[in-house]
Amino acid sequence: MTRELVLEGPPDLRRIYATAALKRAAGHDGLPDLRVVRRGVTVDPDNLARYARACQFTLSERLPLPYPHLLGFPLQxxxxxxxxxxxxxxxxxxVENVITVSKPLTLADPLDVAVHAENLRLHPKGRQVDLVTEVSSGDxxxxxxxxxxxxxxxEHPEAVASEPPTLDALESVRSGPTWRFGERTGRMFAGIGGDWNPIHVHPILAKPLGFPTAIAHGMYSYSRCVAALQPRLPQSGVTSHVWFRKPIRLPSTVRLRTAFEHHRMLSLLEGVKRDLDHAVLEHTW
Known part of the structure; x- marks a missing residue:
């Protein structure tokens, strides 16, 4: 039977990361049969405002499409x-994220947030798992x-990894919004979203984990993309799928190119010199 862990408040992510840095994975072949829940969560309007300003969303009562991820991430x-x-x-x-919005959420909604792990599987370069976050309003x-x-x-060469769609539709798209991600970008977004993973905070902390510099949070670069596309997206009935490719080293300059189709947008976030593909996004409705 699945165990349910109900939290009365947000967990301390700095403590979790500090403890995790001292531990090794147990090497289990299964997943914890656990569902972590917070009920009656209210959105902090100051945090929402900081997020909207950092990611360039227009601030309103309606929550930006990616924002509920910040509510579920601590539970993950x-x-x-x-x-x-x-x-x-x-x-x-x-490496990948899929968001489905069935109903628009607002700042005033009390929310129930639940997270569990599923679908442990092989990947050509190791193993992968899905952390599922569900946010409910009412029933x-x-x-x-x-x-x-x-x-x-x-390595498991026979394993199948999820791949983004082909980018043929973007061949004729030459321009798009360009953004500069500064050296402090990781610390800035960690202060908003709570993800203090060392790879995002400082190059000294990132190097032992295999990165020559700190790298931008994938959910920050993804949120910047969604903010730029938001005026063309419906408020509900939309699925937002992102494949994270090459990490964005800090500092860097990136560009978003998008092809607009009927009930679909395909986007590529790339280095400004078009030398690196950082993320592929597909929105459908």
Missing amino acids: MVVMSQHDFPFPLVGSIH QTAWRGVSTYLARGA
Whole structure:
């Protein structure tokens, strides 16, 4: 039977990361049978304003499409810090995210947030798992996010990894918004979203984990993209899918190119010199 862990408040992510840095993954072949829940969550308007300003969303009563991820992320970290979770928390890589919005959420809505892990599977470069976040308003699941994390390890060439759609539709798209991500970007977004993973905070902390510089949060660069596309997106009935490719080293300058189709937008976030593909996004409705 699935165990339910009900939290009365947000967990301390700095403590979770500090503890995780001292632990090794247990090497389990299964997942914790655990559902972590917070009920009656209210959105902090100051935090929402900081998020909207940082990601360039127009501030309103309606929550930006990616924002509920920030409510579920601390609960994801509780699941991933369990002793029987098969991956190390520090070093796991966020490789993909799928968000489905069934009903628009507002600042005034009391929300129930629940997270569990599922679908542990092989990846060509190791193993991967899905952390599922469901946000409910009343009796309805209004927002669902599936965050896929990769733990590098023994290679499995026969394993199938999710791949983004082909980018042929973008061949004729030459321009788009350009953004500069400064050296402090990771610390800025960590202060908003609570993700203090060392790879985002400072190059001295990122280097032991295999990164020559700190790297931008995937959910920050993704949120910047969604903010730019938001005027063309419906308020509900939309699925937002992002594949994270090459990390964005800080500092960097990036560009978003988008092809607009009927009930679909395909986007590429790339280096300004078009030398690196950082993320592919597909929105459908």
